[in-house]
Amino acid sequence: MKQTFRKISSLLTAIVVFLSTMSFTIDMHYCGDILVDSAIFEKVGTAGAEYMLSRDFSLMGSYDSRFGGGAGLSVRF
Template sequence: MIQNVLHKTFSVALALLVFFSTVSFTVEKHFCGDVLVDVSVFSELQKCAMEAFEIEMAEKTQVHCCKDTVDLVKGQDHLTIKKFEDLDFDQQLFLSTFAYSYINLFEGLPQQVIPHKYYSPPNLVADIQVRDQVFLI
């Protein structure tokens, strides 16, 4: 029972590890001056109230007080898949021996023949031990 639960937990953990190692996402940040106004991972940034005012001022003075930064967290692009032929001879020998022994580990026992399975004993007419006065001591 506990082995089954551990096996499933380990399988889910490995699947999540592969999933999170290949996911890419961006983190967007909006600063007004030196103050962080909004951080967004999956949605649009909310601009500050100064944004409309800044656009008008930027046309006149060419100085921006608000800025947006984008941080890219890049996951793994490709996973390497090895084929059996790419392995050394020793590794191939180990894997084939391990697979053979593992498969044979769960092979069922052959059907055992029980010769007296359907045998019904004869009807008891008299208790022979009492009649012959033979007892085990």
């Protein structure tokens, strides 16, 4: 029973992670009041990295094809 519960919870966790990492956008382009173009799914390129400075601090950097690059300091407490 315990092993079956563990397998089911592992499968549900994997499904949640998969669905939460899926990305989509809705783009609509207007010319005045007239809708000219619309797209629901857009190919998005992303990359990111995190470097642990210590147990509580890390440096983060990421790039998104729609928004550009960014960097930051992450603090855990």
